[in-house]
Amino acid sequence: MIQHPAAVETSSEATPRATILSMQHITKRFPGVVALDDVSFDVYPGEVHALVGENGAGKSTLMNIMSGTYTDYEGQLLLNGEPVKFHNPRDAQNAGIVMIHQELNLVPELTVYENIFLGREHVSFGIVNRGSMRRTAQKLMADLGLDIDPNRPINRLRVGQRQLVEIAKALNLNSRVIIMDEPTSALSEAEVEYLFGVTRALRERNVAVIYISHRLDEIFSIADRITVLRDGRVVGSALTKDMTRRQLINLMVGRNLDVLYPKLDAPIGETVLRVKNLSLRAGRTRILDDISLEVRQGEIVGLAGLMGAGRTQLLETIFGVYPQSQIRGSIWFDGKEMRIKSPKEAIEQGIGLIAEDRKGQSLVLGQTVTENATLAALREFLYFLNIINQPAERKAVSRVVSDLNIKTPSISTMVANLSGGNQQKVVIAKFLMAHIKLFLLDEPTRGIDVGAKAEVYNLIGELAKQGTGFLLVSSELPELLAVSDRIYVLCDGRLTAEFARGEFDQTAIMEAATRFTNGNHDDQPGETGK
């Protein structure tokens, strides 16, 4: 099978079709919580079925039941009309149901083909038959139209390619149902298109794909059918062509969202951050090359660019993550030139970084809301001998929790138990308490649901009103266009364009973001920023 973006009309019309998998009246309880409440969910072969819902709606729970991770539930699973009960993920895999997780399940040190055959190696006479595995992997790649060398170790592949290897692995299992959980969260636009091509090819092969995503654009371009979960219940299910974007959003959040990403008007003040001719090198390679930009008080400055353009590194350089020896150029903050040598110094000056990976870089998941919220500002709550003034700490945290509308049972709840959106608000709270004048935001709304996104941007708008400056990185261009006052575009470590709010133009931004990636270095127009 070759990837075929065609496949205009599938047979998804014919309604009385046999389901490949049918989940009937599933209820799943956790101590004190009903995660799923009488949910029924049908999957047809040759169909891409999108499952959407805010964080905490129960999507993951449903998929974990389907893929055999949770075995303790009420209700019934029918596979090809026959009742089945999976006792572990292996059972489900043998039945042809495979889940591709958000966190990839590949062994980085092993090669592509070793990963594809992990646990089911081809064996002849008790010896692993590498040749046979290589050939099969090669054929699999060719079937999917993938240009990936099966002999390459996984850690030498880009994230997008790894995702595709996962899919190849799933296909090798002769899967009939493939569950993709946020498959595009780490992919560039080109890779997303590629993934869609593969997904369509899968549909041709009569494989059922369950597609979980927060990105509505993707859902409308790939899904045949959409089911919406909210608070553990199915609140709507329809063919994609019968549903509008607005209807979908309303179903997801259960209320009308007039403006998806609100933009509050804030007075623009003095320059708070000025970066001049900043370069960052790692060994011989230049990660950032001669970047100059500025951020003013109350201003939200967007930073557009593809994965690997150096956006994250730019924020981290300003935040003092890299040693001075790798950095050239100057950083001016609050009118003074600074050499910020560590995150500690950055925070003391009033710069906060909200990192890309919320769980890995921002939160101590096993600790409470209070402990996380004051992590960066603990010094403000100390008596002599560094003893923590706990009553004052609790009071301040309670205030910020209610100010930011963080939904948590109490301030001594573990942050691991909060939803993604509320976790992100705890991260924001952490820096608010440290009196931050400039926020560096790296994908602040990744993996959080529509309602929470709006709330996060509202919060950012409110802070901007009070004079805080923002440098915002987001891969979701519509978001960036909606909330930014100005946008800089990075490509390959260089600044390629600057747009004021009046001149925002999605096509021009994409052009600037891909300027050096096609090899047309010479014909760049003269609008380069600054």
Place this chain on the structure above:
Amino acid sequence: MGTTITTSGGSALSQARRTFRQGLGFILRFQSFFGLIIVFVLAVIYSPIRNDTNIFLSERNLSNVARDVAETGILATGQLLVILIGGIDLSVGSVVALTATGTAFLLMRQSSITLPLLGTIDVSPMPAEGAIITILLLGLAIGWWNGWTSERFKIPAFVTTLAMLSIARGLAHIWSDSIAVPISYREGGADPSFEFLRTRLYDNVIPVPALIMFGAGIVMALVLRYTSFGRHLYAIGGNETASRLSGISVTRIKIVAFMLCSFFAAMAGIVHAAQLNQGSPNEAVGYELNAIAAVVIGGASLMGGKGTVVGAIAGAFILGILDNMLSLNNIESNTQLVVKGLLVVGAVALQQFRPRDLT
């Protein structure tokens, strides 16, 4: 996970199951405490009876248990700090040997050092206070080395402290020429005030080492609970990257944790010398494993970020009472080792039963 709260309980069965889980969760949270009670009760039951008195419960025996536990307890308190940051310190046994030897040497032997300009200065024999302070400073220095090498060269603590296990043992042999240094309090011997460390107070019942252990434990428990240093230890163990990006001086705090660990090891070494009336480079082999076992039995996670001083000391008591129980029943020490090993595995396995937190 969903967030709908169950309103009307569900079936009686699930209600009962929930109660059971809650009960289990409660017991597991205070695992070390319940473990201590169980071991204590077992020790009482299986104790030999002589002249109608329960030997285990006799004042003398309990006092001995407290004395024997003291060193493990002090070591476990320090070890906990390193384990909290996701590290481990394998060198504490050797550091006990080195510091015990050093203590005995400084109290008993004559030595001098020659400095430029100042000439030759007599260093020892020292008064008790001088020896104790010198040895505690030595502990801090060893800990600094452990922490600094781990952090500066990004070497896992397992390796740097394994190296120190060898270095400290070697230094102990060099310092004493490989022979035990006896401590005597006769004329021309050690400062008699040092003997205080091997006495028992309050009608000859409470051993001084046990008081030192409790003192150290209480201070560290308060530090962990109420100071920014304690809070930062847990944060670093929980997520080092997030801690660094939150402006915590991760490197400095980790080095301080190693320094305190070796400081407590030196404290245990001083107690050890006082108890045995000698300092020998061959002593305290495998003590690091007792300390780690106590910390783990006390509910700490070797991944870091989880554990308490109370748990660590309770763990030390569980090990101590078990040893005592087996000795009273004349079970040979090799069997004790087997039982101890099984106990560690059992305690850690139990932690896996903890009701998983909803994520």
